[in-house]
Amino acid sequence: MEYLIGIQGPDFVLVAADNVAASSIIQMKHDYDKMFKLSEKILLLCVGEAGDTVQFAEYIQKNVQLYKMRNGYELSPSAAANFTRKNLADYLRSRTPYHVNLLLAGYDDADGPGLFYMDHLSSLAKAPFAAHGYGAYLTLSILDRYYKPGTNTTVLQILLTLRFILNLPSFSVRVIDKNGIQELQKVTVGAAK
Amino acid sequence: MALQDLCKYGYAFSGHFGQVSTSAQISSDLFSTHSGDLSTPSLPSVSSQPVPLPFPLSHGTTTLAFIFQGGVLAAADTRSSCSGLVACPAAQKILPIHSHLVGTTSGTSADCALWKRILARELRLYQLRHGRRLSTRGAAKLLSHMLHPFKGTELCVAATLCGWDGEDAKSQESGFGPCLFYVCSDGTRLQGTLFSVGSGSPYAYSILDQGVEWGLTVEEATAIGREAVYRATHRDAYSGNCVDVYHGLFSRRSLRRCLSLQPRS
Numbered sequence: 326m327e328y329l330i331g332i333q334g335p336d337f338v339l340v341a342a343d344n345v346a347a348s349s350i351i352q353m354k355h356d357y358d359k360m361f362k363l364s365e366k367i368l369l370l371c372v373g374e375a376g377d378t379v380q381f382a383e384y385i386q387k388n389v390q391l392y393k394m395r396n397g398y399e400l401s402p403s404a405a406a407n408f409t410r411k412n413l414a415d416y417l418r419s420r421t422p423y424h425v426n427l428l429l430a431g432y433d434d435a436d437g438p439g440l441f442y443m444d445h446l447s448s449l450a451k452a453p454f455a456a457h458g459y460g461a462y463l464t465l466s467i468l469d470r471y472y473k474p475g476t477n478t479t480v481l482q483i484l485l486t487l488r489f490i491l492n493l494p495s496f497s498v499r500v501i502d503k504n505g506i507q508e509l510q511k512v513t514v515g516a517a518k
Numbered sequence: 519m520a521l522q523d524l525c526k527y528g529y530a531f532s533g534h535f536g537q538v539s540t541s542a543q544i545s546s547d548l549f550s551t552h553s554g555d556l557s558t559p560s561l562p563s564v565s566s567q568p569v570p571l572p573f574p575l576s577h578g579t580t581t582l583a584f585i586f587q588g589g590v591l592a593a594a595d596t597r598s599s600c601s602g603l604v605a606c607p608a609a610q611k612i613l614p615i616h617s618h619l620v621g622t623t624s625g626t627s628a629d630c631a632l633w634k635r636i637l638a639r640e641l642r643l644y645q646l647r648h649g650r651r652l653s654t655r656g657a658a659k660l661l662s663h664m665l666h667p668f669k670g671t672e673l674c675v676a677a678t679l680c681g682w683d684g685e686d687a688k689s690q691e692s693g694f695g696p697c698l699f700y701v702c703s704d705g706t707r708l709q710g711t712l713f714s715v716g717s718g719s720p721y722a723y724s725i726l727d728q729g730v731e732w733g734l735t736v737e738e739a740t741a742i743g744r745e746a747v748y749r750a751t752h753r754d755a756y757s758g759n760c761v762d763v764y765h766g767l768f769s770r771r772s773l774r775r776c777l778s779l780q781p782r783s
Binding site for chain 2: 346348350351353354357374375376379380421
């Protein structure tokens with residue numbers, strides 16, 4: 326029941342995730358943040374099995390920060406995505422694989438914006454738009470129909486607002502561009518009071 | 519244990535846990551051995567084949583905790599059930615961990631009691647080594663990382679850690695005031711203002727969602743905590759007997775145990 330979406334624009338990446346942390350039938354938190362800041366211009370969005378998400382995402386987060394401390398410069402989004410995928414793959418055939426689905430979004434000063442889709446079988450794909458969760462079945466076809474590479478932020482935000490479905494009451498939205506990560510206003514679905 | 523370190527007992531085979539000094543090191547060590555074979559005398563080890571259970575365990579309880587302007591309130595029932603019979607009608611499910619931290623326990627009683635003791639030990643060692651108390655957030659992270667190697671086994675611990683942070687100048691950076699964390703053996707770790715755990719938790723949630731707000735007085739908060747557990751014990755077969763209420767305030771803790779037969783309105 327979790328949902329992630331990412332859309333790449335000409336010079337930004339827009340990402341959104343739902344805010345629910347659930348335990349079987351009970352919603353334990355309604356303001357839970359599923360985005361992990363790897364560096365000033367890279368966000369990792371992580372959903373999946375309860376403990377695996379936080380453990381894996383924090384592990385990647387600390388390692389990316391360690392790389393910066395050791396080498397003096399940050400990993401690019403593409404390098405961070407490949408590092409994440411390698412870790413997922415290494416654990417996949419161990420006794421304790423991580424069951425997590427990820428979106429990695431970042432802005433590289435040289436290559437521009439990038440959105441990377443990863444799933445629990447450690448596949449990696451750079452994509453102009455991507456989504457995880459049951460909501461993906463409904464939103465991907467909309468994006469296929471309406472997405473154009475040059476779309477600007479406003480249109481994409483409207484697209485997100487109009488088309489968010491399911492029973493998820495609110496979503497956090499963030500934009501990554503050359504200035505870093507900005508948090509946009511939370512999107513709340515009107516039906517949930 | 520501290521005495522063990524002092525006497526240098528068990529260093530020959532104790533591996534990393536004899537020398538650990540920070541929670542970060544614990545977590546990094548745990549990550550380097552993700553399959554979790556901690557074969558030291560200090561910690562229970564993960565066996566590759568689970569020992570068959572003598573009888574089916576059921577995890578019946580109602581515990582809750584919430585924070586409000588007067589501090590943190592934790593309440594729990596006292597019934598310890600064991601596949602259909604009441605093993606103990608006066609169990610204590612809210613355990614003090616250190617002077618400013620209590621934890622409610624849910625899940626397997628033995629696992630909870632053990633892990634609470636281990637957590638209390640590690641927090642006390644941290645305090646002795648670093649000269650300051652670990653914050654509630656740090657304690658939750660420590661417990662979560664200690665439980666991580668046992669994910670996928672029969673271990674079942676679902677605890678809420680309720681504490682008060684930051685009364686001394688050194689720990690100001692960790693925030694000041696009451697703090698509440700939910701930690702589960704499946705890896706969940708959530709910070710929040712209201713949690714209820716256990717088989718009776720849905721019944722308790724509905725009472726709490728109606729009445730809990732920041733501005734409650736201590737008496738109102740105690741009453742609503744007691745009422746929520748009482749209603750849950752009425753409906754849930756695995757919760758019952760008495761209600762323990764803990765109120766955690768700045769440098770003080772008070773425990774009140776009362777009957778759950780009639781709620782005071």
